[in-house]
Amino acid sequence: MNLQEVKEILELMSSGNCTKQQEDTFMEWLSGADKSEFLTVLNWWEEMLEQRNDHGNADAGLISRIEDGLNHIETPVIPFQVKKQEPQRGNFKVVLAIAASLFMVLSAALFFYYTKSNTPVYNQISRSQILNDIKPGxxxxxxxxxxxxxxxxxxxxxxxxxxxxxxxxxxxxxxxxxxxxxxxxxxxxxxxxxxxxxxxxxxxxxxxxxxxxxxxxxxxxxxxxxxxxxxxxxxxxxxxxxxxxxxxxxxxxxxxxxxxxxxxxxxxxxxxxxxxxxxxxxxxxxxxxxxxxxxxxxxxxxxxxxxxxxxxxxxxxxxxxDVNEVASWKDGYFVFNNESAATVMRKIARWYNLEVIYENNIGNIDFAGSVARYQNVSEIIKTLELTGLVHFKLEGRKLTVIAN
The missing domain is CATH 2.60.120.1440 (Jelly Rolls)
Structure with missing residues (x-):
């Protein structure tokens, strides 16, 4: 299947008229797509949704199958929940924001993660201990x-x-x-x-x-x-x-x-x-x-x-x-661009008024991704935990970061 045929199937997906056979064909193609093809499809999908101004037609089961098909991509993709009515971000486009509309359609974004060697980490996810919750700034x-x-x-x-x-x-x-x-x-x-x-x-x-x-x-x-x-x-x-x-x-x-x-x-x-x-x-x-x-x-x-x-x-x-990413905080987003875990946690600590302490060595962990600032801290740390790199313990305003 060539890219033009993929685009035609995406058009059907965006309108809710895609057949089961077409979905399966798309999933099979996706399993063998390289990174360039993957990013091309993400751009097409965003354009289609913007034209239709309708994010509600995609099937949740289809979204899940698409996510499962992405494991071969060089950088793994982790979905996470964000505020449904997001502030405007200006005119910049980051890959994770584009992918947001594809994989969670109604209320999601994506989180990419790397270690210093850019090697994906697939550790078993540990469940964070959240003894309370803290609202955003x-x-x-x-x-x-x-x-x-x-x-x-x-x-x-x-x-x-x-x-x-x-x-x-x-x-x-x-x-x-x-x-x-x-x-x-x-x-x-x-x-x-x-x-x-x-x-x-x-x-x-x-x-x-x-x-x-x-x-x-x-x-x-x-x-x-x-x-x-x-x-x-x-x-x-x-x-x-x-x-x-x-x-x-x-x-x-x-x-x-x-x-x-x-x-x-x-x-x-x-x-x-x-x-x-x-x-x-x-x-x-x-x-x-x-x-x-x-x-x-x-x-x-x-x-x-x-x-x-x-x-x-x-x-x-x-x-x-990408200076728009740098200034995205004023529009309601954290954007991490291959930043050390310590740098990421300082940004989070300032916004949620937290004291951060560390257990184990986090020096080899970098994060890259985007998440809305206007949600409780529990949602932020659950997102970071999905990487399998860290888990957390939140007690009062003390947040312990524990490397896996």
Whole structure:
């Protein structure tokens, strides 16, 4: 059977008109498909479902048989449940997201996994001990005003005024975003006035800065910024992780300062991960252009879209990445791209406010895959457990990771 014939059967599957004989023929072809053919079929399937806007016609038994037929693929495929109404992810496509619509159709995604040697692991799955469950993080933050007053934004109702400062009104809009508006007829006297917004473990928040720039803060992060950009630059200070959509202003460059670098832009979209516990500060560019200057070795580089700069105390390197995957956290997803188990667990710990400890050696384990952030932690750890590489014990907010 050639690919055109496979495509015709997929059309019948998507409409619910596939016969048992056609299903069997497809399964037989699938058992001998190589990786290139497999990915081609996944792309076709996604396109068909998008055109039909109907994910409900595929038979559950057929889905199960398709999964069973995938064991020969170089990287094993593990299905897992995700939230049925997923946030929009922008325009990027990862293989696991494409495969989601094929294998669980109504409410699933895929999880690929590797060890350091890229050798599939088929250990018997151990059942995790979940003595309680923990809900995902959400919009939580504290705003510190220029006079030191702290405002818990969770206690401000949507549409309410957070504060008034020297002709600047700060409001929390109905979408839960923080907005700065100039309300004085005269030029506000805001020189030297700074605000800081800080998210806790298990929190995130979006703030619209006085110049119209938008910043999304990930968990355990903070942003310090002037109440009004009234100097010849727009400078903010970031700790943790933030995604920036900078308003264009050729007269006032926008600069983001972290512990060890300054990123300068005129108007662009980029993501900075600068958690102190990570080995590198990672700056990923989605649109426009940015200039990065190391505060340690004074080296300067310029990124173009699709590039990521990795900076530590001694070096700065650039590599090509899928930057949409890097910024997927703000759209409600964890995306792991061949990341160490320790790195993966730090991301999970920040979002669910967990203390993570380890038993046995996890140093040779890498994960790659995608899972929705808006589900209880039990669903996340059950997914990771399906790899056969690890199992877990959750007691209170202490999560023990045990290598199999």
């Amino acid at each position: 959400g919009n939580k933050a504290v705003l510190t005003l220029s006079d030191g007053t702290k405002v818990d934004l969770n206690n401000v109702h949507a549409g309410g005024v957070v504060a008034n400062q020297s002709g600047i009104r700060i409001v929390k809009n109905r979408d839960g975003q923080l907005i700065y508006n100039i309300i004085s007829n005269n030029e506000p006297n805001t020189a030297g006035l700074y605000n800081t917004i800080q998210t806790p473990l298990g929190g995130q928040y979006q703030v619209n800065l006085p110049d119209g720039s938008k910043v999304w803060l990930n968990a355990a992060s903070s942003l310090r910024y002037p109440v009004n950009f009234d100097s010849d630059e727009r400078r903010v200070e970031l700790k943790g992780e933030g995604y920036f959509e900078v308003a264009k202003d050729k007269e006032k460059p926008f600069r983001v300062q972290t512990k060890n670098q300054v990123v300068e832009v005129l108007g662009t979209h980029f993501n900075i991960n600068s958690y102190e516990e990570e080995d590198h500060t990672k700056t990923s560019l989605l649109e426009g252009s940015v200039r990065i200057r190391s505060l340690i070795n004074k080296r300067t580089i310029v990124l173009v879209p699709g590039q990521q700069a990795l900076l530590n105390d001694y070096t700065i390197n650039v590599k090509e990445v």
